Amino acid sequence: MNGPRQDQTAKYCFGLLETPESTNCTSSKNEDSSSSNSEQTPAVPSRLLASSNSLPDSSTLTSCSEAFGNTSAKKRVQTPVIRSSSSLASKTPGTFKTPRTVGVRKTPKTPYTSSSMTPAAENSCSVIVAIVEGRGLARGEIGMASLDLKSPVLMMSQFSDTQTYVKTMTKLQILKPLEIILPHTVCESGNSSKLFKMISDQFPNTNISSVQRRYFNETKAQQILSVMCCLNNVVPFRYYCLATNAALLKYVEYIQNIIFAPSSLKVVFKGSEHTTMIDIMTAKNLELLENRRDPFSNHSLFGVLKYTHTAGGARLLRSNILQPPSDLETITMRQDVVREFTEKEEVFYNLKGVLSKFLDVDHIISLCVQIPKNDNVKTAESKITTVICLKHLLELVPVLQEFLKDCENPLLKAYCKTLEDPRLQIVLSKINSVVHEDTKYQKGTLPMRTQNYSVYDIFSGLLDVARRAYTEIVDDITSMVTQLGIQFHLPLRTAFSTIRGFYIQLCCSGKETFHAEDLPPIFIKVTKFKTTLNFTTADLVLLFFPDRVKGSLDEIYLMTNIVMTELLGDVRHHITVLYKLSETVAMLDMLLAFAHACTLSSYEFTDTLAIKMGRHPILEKIGAGEIVPNNTYAAEDCNFVLITGPNMSGKSTYLKQVALLQIMAQTGSFVPAEYASFRIASQIFSRVGNDDDIQTNSSTFMLEMKEMNYIIQNVSGDSLVIIDELGRGTSAEEGVGICWSVCEYLLKTKAFTFFVTHYKELTSLDNLYANVENYFMEVHRSFSREGGCEKITYTHVMSQGKTPEEHYGLMLAEMSTMPKDVLHDAAELAEMLDRLRQKNQTTDPEVARHRAIFKLASKLLQVARNSRLDLASLRAYLLNLRLHSGLHPPTATPPLATTKTAELTEGL
């Protein structure tokens, strides 16, 4: 064990070579605390320091070096805490920049350092938490990493949260952090995020520090953790929680000055409460958000369900697919809503109609809460637009409420009540006191600009004059463009963009196509955008743009800005009700989308997974050819389903179908099946991928092993696991060995596992384990006279038992142009190996008897838990069960079902 790993002392290196200076960090801390000049902060290993940019523009921010007892906060605001040692940085290849941290609140009292621990410190907080939130469509996706300085356990979690951040706050309450680290972008003064504000409010005694967002880097985290994690520890493939780890670990090293030994850190992944954890690889394998082959196609689960009309609804759908709820009450409540929507067609269409008019509520809220650093025409314009959009939203609220008022579902009633909140109307009347009542939100920059000056003439005649001047100018431009259109017989129209100003647009999407070259020379600066040609004329540029138009508009905006700033200040007092509105609209939109996608949806939640005639939802969306439905069954007595069958018979499709239907059911959506019963899964795992991971430089085999290790370490009794062709990246013997031991590991758990394999040896697992059930994909062979060879027809039907097909790989190969003698030799060898294998596969009658007893006992238990039959039917069913148990000779009594689930059990 004298390899290089041992030489890495208590230090992880971010792609840097180790140098002796790095070990001096701890001892230098005390020297640093007496210094007031943060540039000399020796707490940071100087060789790693790199240049830092200017600090966030905020007078409230104080330097993190306060943590080390420095006093001159003001000076430190101007001077970055961690500075580069340029000479050293330039000498070190690939120097890693240090996280430039800024303590937003007071000094954290670090109770524990790697070198000392006082008794008093033992009871105090010692957890440092890093949090990051996704952006754009991923907003609400929270990554969290926490490290208890008292024990080297790194807790990671990633979950979807609402705009009220209930889950985040709950988690923080549990963690009781000493310090919270956030990306600098969310803490910037005047531009701080809602998450930052909530944390500051709810954790007034916790230090909050900001770190440059670029340190929330998932690739770096993987590098760091690969060095720092315990050898058997596996890090989940989840982007945001990984990203937080990079910032957290770097922060702990540089600011708390704590360095962990390599392979010493334990990583624990904790998903969010009441949601199912789906790791990023599984999300990719199952094509939850994106089609694997074509990222732009909508052939993904998200694409199947995306009938949403609002951005908030789409975001909610996305996060629910990635993290479906796992608490029964939530799911059944949603199911009931979807059912009500499907039953009440009028309500469905009315709600759909009004929701399609909604704008992105979250975006409008964020515009309302952002305070620009400087006021200028652009920010003034944005404020007016925000107010008009908000007015538009609030005017839709009573309409939405009206359509919901007769709904019976408690969830819909609660949403209706939210919409009744008088604060919504208070905000609207405040807006109406400033903006003309007939001002309407309109699509497009030009119409919106015209609306923007529909503010009451608070400044008596002044604003009116400016407004009139602007209208005249716009009228002049419009008539000039109309004239040009008549002159050149072209369908021209006036257009406007903030960057370009006024310009002329020619639409080329109709019957006639226009090319830039064919335009008369009067038209200049021609650009093509999708289906339009955009251009201007010298007259338009000279006469109207920019000064005349811009001057009058600027005047309007600046005058209106004063009013708008005051109005938005008032709106912010009622911002919580707007967040609630946003949540309501998003949830209604998502549930309506589920109702839209609904075809048949009859399912319940029990302890059994039983799907009758289930179909693959994405395959169905693609709509190429007939979809063959299949049944699925897994229960306590049969929680391990082993599937064999020839290539192309539909095994992988079937596996994914099971997981996709489970996810759909847990989101509250329909499932494409005749009937289904699900057991709520706390985690869904998959090992399906077949690509080499170039990014992490892993071979196929290495990747399979990593993924399997992750599953093994995290699987629990209520997980759903799908595994496709494990072990194919190595030799057949090793592959069988690995598969066998993985199967045995999973068989010890109560997880529902669906395992697809080509290794026939594994089918004899059912001799040893009564909870293994073999299934196979049926194919039909026929002789094709035309081709003079055997033909295979794929039925895609799954049946119970082991596949009778032999050497199907060779059959497929025969269809290729492989030389006949090579194939002949291969067939002979395969047959020889088969004979050997069959010799070892004999079923002991005693084993078979034990198996039958186990099955009967499990079925009886299932009946006791789920039966809803009357006494006579139950008696008949139990008699039938005994007769078919294999413990007595069966008679001709037809099977009777207790519930639909039991019916399926029999059917399968």
Ligand SMILES: Nc1ncnc2c1ncn2[C@@H]1O[C@H](COP(=O)(O)OP(=O)(O)OP(=O)(O)O)[C@@H](O)[C@H]1O
């Ligand atoms: N139930 C089904 N109904 C209709 N088409 C199906 C069904 N299942 C699979 N298919 C189609 O059959 C083809 C092969 O399916 P799949 O890749 O799942 O087979 P496989 O058995 O996993 O193959 P291999 O062992 O080579 O990986 C796919 O094109 C798929 O669209």
